[in-house]
Amino acid sequence: MALKSVLITGGNGNLGHLLADHFENIGIRVISFDIAQPQRPVASRNIITGDIRDIEKLRSLFDQEHPDAVVHLAGLLSGSSEANPMDAWEINATASVNLMQLAEQYNAAPFVFSSTVASYGPDVPADLPAETPQWPQNVYGATKIATERMGHWMKTKRGFDFRCLRFPMVISPFAPSGAVTAYPGHACFAAKSGKPFKFPVKAETGMSTLYLMDVVRSLAEFTLCDKACIKQPAYNLHAFHFTAAMLAKSLQNRFPDATFSFNPQEPANSMIANWPDVVDDGHAHDDWGWKHQYGFDETIDALLETLN
Numbered sequence: 001m002a003l004k005s006v007l008i009t010g011g012n013g014n015l016g017h018l019l020a021d022h023f024e025n026i027g028i029r030v031i032s033f034d035i036a037q038p039q040r041p042v043a044s045r046n047i048i049t050g051d052i053r054d055i056e057k058l059r060s061l062f063d064q065e066h067p068d069a070v071v072h073l074a075g076l077l078s079g080s081s082e083a084n085p086m087d088a089w090e091i092n093a094t095a096s097v098n099l100m101q102l103a104e105q106y107n108a109a110p111f112v113f114s115s116t117v118a119s120y121g122p123d124v125p126a127d128l129p130a131e132t133p134q135w136p137q138n139v140y141g142a143t144k145i146a147t148e149r150m151g152h153w154m155k156t157k158r159g160f161d162f163r164c165l166r167f168p169m170v171i172s173p174f175a176p177s178g179a180v181t182a183y184p185g186h187a188c189f190a191a192k193s194g195k196p197f198k199f200p201v202k203a204e205t206g207m208s209t210l211y212l213m214d215v216v217r218s219l220a221e222f223t224l225c226d227k228a229c230i231k232q233p234a235y236n237l238h239a240f241h242f243t244a245a246m247l248a249k250s251l252q253n254r255f256p257d258a259t260f261s262f263n264p265q266e267p268a269n270s271m272i273a274n275w276p277d278v279v280d281d282g283h284a285h286d287d288w289g290w291k292h293q294y295g296f297d298e299t300i301d302a303l304l305e306t307l308n
């Protein structure tokens with residue numbers, strides 16, 4: 001049955017507002033739920049403000065809106081989770097599980113969850129095989145795994161259509177400040193505005209990365225693909241690896257007067273340095289036809305174009 005409506009939690013965020021545009025452009029009605037106000041008004045969209053921990057508010061949303069599917073993006077990011085671990089647990093883990101129970105009760109399927117390669121530990125190979133055990137040393141990763149596991153349990157025991165993507169660093173002009181991975185967008189903005197920029201990581205620090213528009217497309221394609229295509233508990237995605245030095249050089253080629261320095265901050269530098277450089281996303285290619293479109297150069301071009 002074709003999807004007519006989708007609830008996007010975190011629908012006013014970096015990924016959520018673009019995913020909402022994408023779905024609306026292909027005729028799918030969007031209900032956006034977020035604690036933050038939208039970055040811009042959208043007349044076509046039902047935007048509901050609320051806390052993802054407010055289960056009664058969510059229940060009345062399901063009663064009134066009957067979304068066909070859920071894309072669950074609301075949550076605290078890496079930096080905010082490390083700073084507020086108990087909030088991170090309540091928002092990212094407990095509230096996610098409550099939302100899955102509601103989606104199941106109201107037959108909203110699929111339920112798509114956005115996890116992260118930050119759920120792997122520091123001692124994994126830089127070139128990460130798909131079946132690597134997840135033992136993160138950060139709260140953010142721990143909350144994401146908890147939800148992955150509960151979703152998988154509901155899928156295998158009760159037939160709930162739980163789907164999970166694990167994203168690497170997402171390069172974005174709208175990168176939220178709570179993410180330790182927000183600096184590439186800020187570096188591009190500084191270079192374009194003729195301002196000096198201090199990278200909060202070492203020159204050699206980098207990790208597996210995707211451009212925002214590839215992430216949005218992956219979420220849409222993954223939500224819309226046939227249930228029979230989903231054969232893995234979760235899918236890792238990857239496009240390219242880059243370091244802060246590579247980004248500085250690429251920007252310097254485009255803006256010869258740009259000046260960069262490296263002032264590593266903790267925990268940001270260690271977190272990023274410990275996350276994988278290259279992730280095997282072969283299962284996503286094979287099972288549901290995933291293919292990234294933006295490599296490193298295309299990403300910087302697109303980012304600078306958006307900042308226009």
Ligand SMILES: NC(=O)c1ccc[n+]([C@@H]2O[C@H](COP(=O)([O-])OP(=O)(O)OC[C@H]3O[C@@H](n4cnc5c(N)ncnc54)[C@H](O)[C@@H]3O)[C@@H](O)[C@H]2O)c1
Nearest residue numbers: 010013014015035036051052073074075114116167170176
């Ligand atoms: N951006 C990345 O690099 C990246 C990488 C891997 C995974 N992810 C995941 O993708 C999802 C979306 O990320 P994003 O980049 O759009 O981040 P974002 O911060 O822009 O979006 C998250 C949204 O969740 C909302 N939110 C936070 N707490 C809430 C609460 N208590 N109740 C309701 N809403 C709440 C925020 O207001 C925000 O709009 C997140 O779950 C994140 O963990 C992002």
